[in-house]
Amino acid sequence: MSKPRVATTSLAGCFGCHMSLLDIDDRILQLIDLVEFDRSPVDDIKHISQRCAIGLVEGGCCNEENVHVLEEFRANCDVLISFGDCATMGGIPAMRNNIPLEECIDEAYRSGPTVYNPQGIVPDDPEIPLLLDKVYPAHEVVKIDYCLPGCPPSADTLWAALTALLSGQPIELPYELLKYD
Amino acid sequence: MSDSVTITIDGRNIEARPGQTILEAADAAGIYIPRLCSHPDLKPIGSCRVCTVVVDGRPQAACVKPVMDGMVVQNSTPELLQHRRNIVDMMFVEGNHFCMFCEKSGNCELQAMAYRFGITAPQYPFQFPEKEVDASHPDILLDHNRCIMCARCVRASQELDGKNVFQSIGRGFARKIGVNGERALGDTDMAATDKAADICPVGCIVRKRVGFEKPIGQRLYDTRPIGSDIEEVRA
Ligand code: SF4
Numbered sequence: 001m002s003k004p005r006v007a008t009t010s011l012a013g014c015f016g017c018h019m020s021l022l023d024i025d026d027r028i029l030q031l032i033d034l035v036e037f038d039r040s041p042v043d044d045i046k047h048i049s050q051r052c053a054i055g056l057v058e059g060g061c062c063n064e065e066n067v068h069v070l071e072e073f074r075a076n077c078d079v080l081i082s083f084g085d086c087a088t089m090g091g092i093p094a095m096r097n098n099i100p101l102e103e104c105i106d107e108a109y110r111s112g113p114t115v116y117n118p119q120g121i122v123p124d125d126p127e128i129p130l131l132l133d134k135v136y137p138a139h140e141v142v143k144i145d146y147c148l149p150g151c152p153p154s155a156d157t158l159w160a161a162l163t164a165l166l167s168g169q170p171i172e173l174p175y176e177l178l179k180y181d
Numbered sequence: 182m183s184d185s186v187t188i189t190i191d192g193r194n195i196e197a198r199p200g201q202t203i204l205e206a207a208d209a210a211g212i213y214i215p216r217l218c219s220h221p222d223l224k225p226i227g228s229c230r231v232c233t234v235v236v237d238g239r240p241q242a243a244c245v246k247p248v249m250d251g252m253v254v255q256n257s258t259p260e261l262l263q264h265r266r267n268i269v270d271m272m273f274v275e276g277n278h279f280c281m282f283c284e285k286s287g288n289c290e291l292q293a294m295a296y297r298f299g300i301t302a303p304q305y306p307f308q309f310p311e312k313e314v315d316a317s318h319p320d321i322l323l324d325h326n327r328c329i330m331c332a333r334c335v336r337a338s339q340e341l342d343g344k345n346v347f348q349s350i351g352r353g354f355a356r357k358i359g360v361n362g363e364r365a366l367g368d369t370d371m372a373a374t375d376k377a378a379d380i381c382p383v384g385c386i387v388r389k390r391v392g393f394e395k396p397i398g399q400r401l402y403d404t405r406p407i408g409s410d411i412e413e414v415r416a
C-alpha cells in the first residue's frame with residue numbers, strides 16, 4: 001500500500017510553524033517512513049500532484065494568492081489542518097486589520113521612517129498578488145477540519161496531531177499541548 | 182433560620198451556609214463553576230454569564246444567586262458547556278487578543294478558560310475592532326484591545342482602593358472602560374499600589390516593566406487548568 005501523502009504550505013505566516021514541524025527532531029525519520037510529502041516548502045514541489053490524506057496550512061490569507069493556494073489544498077486534501085495562530089486566528093499579520101489598507105500601504109512604501117521613495121511609487125506589477133482588505137484566518141475562507149493554535153504550535157503538538165491522524169484517530173490534544181503562545 | 186442548607190449540584194448533595202451564593206457554596210465543596218467577572222475580593226455583579234448554571238430548570242448566574250434549601254443545580258450539562266464556550270468565543274472575536282505577544286499570556290483567565298474548554302479557534306468571525314492603548318501612566322498600562330468588560334477594575338478601585346479610577350462607559354459594542362481623568366490613566370490618582378492594578382483577568386490592565394517575568398512552563402495555567410485549585414479541595 002502506498003504511503004499517505006501530506007502537503008504543507010505557508011501562507012500569511014513567518015515559516016515559524018514549519019520550523020516547529022522540523023523541531024520534531026529525529027522523529028522526522030519516523031515521519032518520512034509513515035508519509036510521502038507532496039507539495040511543501042520542505043521539498044519545493046509547487047503544486048499538489050495527487051490526492052493527499054493530510055494538508056497542513058500555516059498562515060492566514062492576506063492576499064489573493066493565499067486564497068488560491070488554500071483552495072487548492074481544500075480541493076485536494078482529505079483532512080485539512082490549519083496550524084499556528086496566524087492560520088487559526090489571523091495572528092501578527094492581522095494586526096493591520098483595524099488600520100485602513102491605504103494607510104498600511106502608505107506606511108510601508110511612502111511615509112514609513114526608514115522608507116526612501118521620493119517619487120512615492122507603490123509596487124503594482126501584475127505579478128504581485130493583490131492584498132485583501134483584511135487578513136483572514138484559514139477557517140473563514142474554506143472549511144478547516146482541525147485547528148492547532150500556537151505561535152508556533154510546539155513540535156510535540158504537531159507530532160501528537162499527525163500521529164493521531166495517521167493511526168486513524170481523531171485529534172484530541174492533552175491540556176499541555178493546546179496553547180495560544 | 183438554620184445555619185445550614187442543602188443543595189444538589191449535578192446530583193451531588195452539598196452543605197451550604199444561608200447567604201452564600203451558589204458559586205461560593207460550590208467552591209467550598211470543591212466543585213468548580215467557571216467564572217470571569219467574579220472575584221473573591223469583590224461584590225459579584227453577574228455580568229459575564231460564564232458562571233451560568235441551571236437552577237430548578239432556569240438559567241441563573243451562580244456568582245449572584247444565593248443558595249436556598251433544596252435547590253437543584255446543574256453545572257456541567259452539554260448545553261451549559263456549549264453556552265459558556267459561546268461566551269468565551271465571543272470575547273475572543275470582539276477584542277484583539279494577540280496571545281503571542283501579550284504579557285498576560287499563561288496567566289490570563291480568558292485564555293485559561295479557552296484552554297479548559299478545549300477551544301482551538303473561535304467559531305465566530307473575528308471583528309478586529311479598533312481599540313486604544315493608554316500608556317500614559319508611568320507604572321500601569323491600559324490596553325483596551327484586551328478588555329472583556331468584566332468591570333473588576335471598576336469595583337476594585339471603588340471597593341478596595343476607595344477611589345473611582347475606572348468606569349464603564351458607552352453601550353453595546355462601543356462599551357468600554359473609561360478613566361476618571363482629564364485625558365488618560367496618567368491623569369488619574371491611580372497608584373501602582375492600588376488593588377485595581379492587579380485585578381484584571383486579562384492583559385488589559387498590566388504593570389509595566391514586569392512582563393514575561395516567568396518563563397513559559399512556570400506560569401499559572403501552563404500545566405494546570407484554571408479551577409484546578411478549587412477542584413483539589415474536593416475530598
Ligand atoms: S480592564 Fe480588565 S478588569 Fe477592567 S473591565 Fe476590562 S478586563 Fe475587566
Ligand code: FES
Nearest residue numbers: 227228229230244
Ligand atoms: S462570573 Fe458570574 S456572571 Fe461573571
